[in-house]
Amino acid sequence: MKTTRRSFLSLAPAGAGSAASLHAISARGREAWEAENGFRGGPVFVPPPEDDEIRISSNENPLGPGPSAVAALREAYGSIMRYPMNAQVSGTDLRNKIGGMFGGKADNVVLSAGSGEILRTAVRTYTGPDRPLVTAECSYESPVRAARYFGAQVKALPLTGGLGLDLDKMAGAAIGAGLVFLCNPNNPTGTVHSLADVTDFVNFVKKESPYTAILLDEAYYDYASHPGFDTGAGLAMEHRDVFVARTFSKAFGMAGLRVGYGFGQAGTIAKLAPLQLTFGTSVLSIAAAMGSLEDPDYIKKEIQRNEAARKLTHDFFSGHGLDPVPSNTNFIFVNIGRPAKEFREACAERGIMVGRDFPPYEDTHARISIGTLEEMQRATAVFAEVLGLATADNQQQ
């Protein structure tokens, strides 16, 4: 779908403003919004019309940020004209807060325009023609793209039979490498490795190859439900050039705000920070991130909400004899026994947008993000139709 500028920014005449602005506001909360804001005169902008399309292609959080985050964002409007170091909630405030969560300080944290920026910076900092990037095939591919662009060698190790990272093979390849990219939970497969296994991995690599850096990408950390899983932040504090990347784009619902961070020893962070954009994170994003950290219960609820919708989706596929990978994320990777492209296009025709190709699994597997429970009910009905599966009702008969 191509959105034209007109469709999201039509200039409504005064008076028509309040009606038009209702487009901007989801059905939920509309009454509260009107009560709070009354009827606004003047020009009002209209975002793209919310059509019936269900977007479960980019692992976004369908609900957006929690109330404490949105409130903080709107409270930060007054800082819009200020550079982030002058804002009422500054980048340093957020770094202090995040550092404290892991028993560190501001200098253990570097902010990032989403976690994508810090991933690229890590590749630039640690890899080169003689210092390969070690990753998996397949894993989140942005570090591989960066390595190719900047001329670094790439060693991508195949996944195990269960589509997890092959930690043994990656550890072997890590010796002499510049950087290991360990995406845990792994995108696009949704698999996870226990902290015990990750600890063994990090200890082995740092012992055998002390100058090899290790990036623990924990973008989906909050959604992981495997009992042995935990953050590698302790490992990052313990070892030089080991760091954790996190993002506010997933469970915290802020993909549109472009905020993430790296956490590690101050010396590690000091190596990464110079290549980051100068103020890559906006004052509203910083404030919203700060606000979101004030309400951990909301994130817990979001995790439960995702789990329920994920379970429905998982059960749908397994109930039809397909074999979804048990997911620790807000998406499911499932063997649909046919090319992802075919499935994707058929779903798109029915208003359901699912994930793209993930080589080398593009002929058999699809990645489906987890939307709301209602969205997944509608989506699975479409999947049943597209894949020629009996509907749930038929199944039961």
Next chain:
Amino acid sequence: MLSRRSFLSHASAGAAGLYAATFVRSRLREQYAFAAQMGIAPEEAINLANNENSLGPGEFVMDALDSVIGPEGVIAGRYPFRFSGPVREAIAEKWGVKPENVLVGAGSTQILVDCTHQYASKEKALVGSLPTYEECFGYANLMGYRTKAVPLTADFTMDLDQTLHACKGSGMLFYCNPNNPVATLVDPAQSKDFLMRALDVEKNLRILVDEAYIDYVTTPGHETMIPTAIENPRIIVARTFSKAYGMAGLRVGYAIAHEDTIAELDEFHLGNSVSTPALVAANAALERDKADPDYLPNEKKRNAEGRDFIIKFFADRGLSATDAQTNFIFVDVGMPIEQFQAACAAEGVRVGRPFPPLWTRCRISIGTMDEMQRGAAKMATVLDAAQKMAA
């Protein structure tokens, strides 16, 4: 790491320090350290240090932004993709060019780094005036690129002859016009001609024209280099929403150039770096430019009034400022800048940091008229005290 020698290779003596690798990468980060050191609460201080626009983006933009965010901020959960294309189109429309001529970045600083990365190198120097805005030189130093810093003339304008000379064999000229921190403009009658001569002098040279402050220029005859950049693949114009548009905190700016040049910059450019609120606000501001053609001229007028006021304040005390064409002035405060800066900070006024080697010059940003009046009263106290000490 870069040695001081390599960056100073073509700079004059006395230039030492400004572009040293030990300096932090941007004036902004550096300013933060200053603020922390001085223990100034941002809301109490009159901030005349960072060339921000105290008025912000205006009601029209704020309404638009808040409408899109909505009470629940649901849109923030989605990646900004659907907003980035429209902003690119709106910028293109404003300048009568194609979207392919536009690259949007997280502030114009991202564009400055993109250009420096692509066009300067260890062999091909970055050329710029001394001093100028540091982002390009900061990145070049970080990467160990060759740099040539050309001292200003006596009236604090770019030394065109020396710059032309420095362009020979170089990779990129950073042409900040009006120039930060000195506030001056290249003579409009000479500017375009000079750029053409620079391109002639060095066939591989690219020129990055930083027009961050162009909306504040009051010199007759001055014009944007955007049409020239569209025609000539070796010129890039950088613009920002941080100044006249009042959105420094949202981090949005852009490059305009020939589409081949934009494609080249896009190879290195970190995509998806601009947030949804920033894109929405930028789009709204461009929409307002169409609906209210007086908005920017009024902002220019407002700024010029504050600028005239503060320049006169100093002139009445016998202290001269450069011919300011920006939302800041560059003035001789008649005492060491560090001393003036610290004394002002103690009074709750934050002014610009030192710009070596101009040790008695201060950069003072233009706030609202009220801020300038209150700020001037505090600065008078500082100047009076210094005079008493001297007497």
